[in-house]
Amino acid sequence: MRVAIIGQGYVGLTIAVGAANAGHSVIGFDVNENLVSALNLGKSHIEGISNEQLASLVSSGTYKAHSDASVIDGSEVIIIAVPTPLDHDRNPDLSYVHAAAELIAENVKSPALIINESTSYPGTLRKEIAARITGVEHLFASSPERVDPGNKVWGTKNTPRLIGGLTPPAITKAFEFYGSFCDNLVEVSSPEVAEAAKIFENTFRQVNIALVNEFAQISDALGISSREVIEAAATKPYGFMPFNPGPGVGGHCIPVDPSYLAHVANEVGVPATFIKRANEVNLAMPAYIVKRVVAGAGGSVKGMKIVVVGVSYKSNVADTRETPAAAVIDLLRQEGANVTWHDELVGAWRGESSSPITSADIAVVVTKHNGVDLAAINACNYVFDCTGHLTGVDGI
Numbered sequence: 001m002r003v004a005i006i007g008q009g010y011v012g013l014t015i016a017v018g019a020a021n022a023g024h025s026v027i028g029f030d031v032n033e034n035l036v037s038a039l040n041l042g043k044s045h046i047e048g049i050s051n052e053q054l055a056s057l058v059s060s061g062t063y064k065a066h067s068d069a070s071v072i073d074g075s076e077v078i079i080i081a082v083p084t085p086l087d088h089d090r091n092p093d094l095s096y097v098h099a100a101a102e103l104i105a106e107n108v109k110s111p112a113l114i115i116n117e118s119t120s121y122p123g124t125l126r127k128e129i130a131a132r133i134t135g136v137e138h139l140f141a142s143s144p145e146r147v148d149p150g151n152k153v154w155g156t157k158n159t160p161r162l163i164g165g166l167t168p169p170a171i172t173k174a175f176e177f178y179g180s181f182c183d184n185l186v187e188v189s190s191p192e193v194a195e196a197a198k199i200f201e202n203t204f205r206q207v208n209i210a211l212v213n214e215f216a217q218i219s220d221a222l223g224i225s226s227r228e229v230i231e232a233a234a235t236k237p238y239g240f241m242p243f244n245p246g247p248g249v250g251g252h253c254i255p256v257d258p259s260y261l262a263h264v265a266n267e268v269g270v271p272a273t274f275i276k277r278a279n280e281v282n283l284a285m286p287a288y289i290v291k292r293v294v295a296g297a298g299g300s301v302k303g304m305k306i307v308v309v310g311v312s313y314k315s316n317v318a319d320t321r322e323t324p325a326a327a328v329i330d331l332l333r334q335e336g337a338n339v340t341w342h343d344e345l346v347g348a349w350r351g352e353s354s355s356p357i358t359s360a361d362i363a364v365v366v367t368k369h370n371g372v373d374l375a376a377i378n379a380c381n382y383v384f385d386c387t388g389h390l391t392g393v394d395g396i
Helices: 010-021 033-040 051-060 095-107 124-132 168-178 191-222 226-233 257-267 273-283 285-296 325-334 374-378
Strands: 002-006 025-029 063-066 077-080 113-116 139-142 161-165 185-187 305-309 338-342 362-365 382-385
Touching: 002 010, 002 095, 010 025, 010 051, 010 063, 033 051, 033 063, 051 063, 077 095, 095 124, 113 124, 113 168, 124 139, 124 191, 139 168, 139 191, 161 168, 161 191, 168 185, 191 226, 191 257, 191 273, 191 285, 257 273, 273 285, 285 325, 285 362, 285 382, 305 325, 325 338
Parallel strands: 002 025, 002 077, 025 063, 077 113, 113 139, 161 185, 305 338, 305 362, 362 382
Antiparallel strands: 139 161
16 A cells, blocks of 8 residues: 555654555655655664664665655555644644644545544544545544554554544555554444543553552651552552552653543543642652652752753653653752753753763662663762662662
């Protein structure tokens, strides 16, 4: 099939490579011309896709990136894989989805299967995409992405894929496409079910992370180890699923998706108080960490050299989207500390570069990558660990 994928970020490029490896002719569209040029030179920007792998697909002609929207016309399958962020008030921002729909409406004159993989609230495919693309008898389906950057066990091929279509022919066509490179396809009764399942998956994680983060604060006040309690509770072979405390939540999904669910819940008259509270707890974790660091340092960090170790949102990936490290750094600076950060995977971020761990008075470990210099961390006068991987130091 001739396949066009709008958006070449973590989701779009991952699907593009999967489809190209299955023998489809793939067009990767993105408005970022610098990214398009890099992709056509075989330079990958995400973990899990090597430069060699991408270069091979480019040289074989099965994948090519474009910034000219007119090339999308004539594709049998068009996938929308664009960001769905929150605005400044933490409300859903569908401007990228709307732009993709308008791009299709303006440029695609032949019938195609249009699939939305971008995460959003139930009704997005029907109301925000299909309703905006008129004049051509397209097929429409929803198959929300389940990309987990850095996961070496679960990927595009073996992660079950949900598919909900507006019509039976759309489902049939979507099954034909995804079945060529995905092992397990799950049909649901409507696009709304598929959309809701994705945001509920991540809301489940958000709520449980908030619960364990709140419990960690209670445990510290009681003078017991939250992690030891969690390990003890996890010995129960049923009815319990262990989550670990941390500095908050990061990435594009968990900090964002629950707000999409809360938004649509409010629209139908069901205040999502539980979800909102989970957001509040996790967003407040950086402040709690800084409070603990200040206390552990003797009541003030003014003028002290503090290094924040690990600024990506999860171990062993370079993705800094929504990372709680940003708030930890900003709050420590507000306390008067001289703050640098160390992350060899990230290298450069927010106009700053990774700095050595050595010579710092205090180390705050937000994210621990494999291979980080533990000796240098332990050489600091005071260490606060958010990850539970270090022993003999303060932490959550």
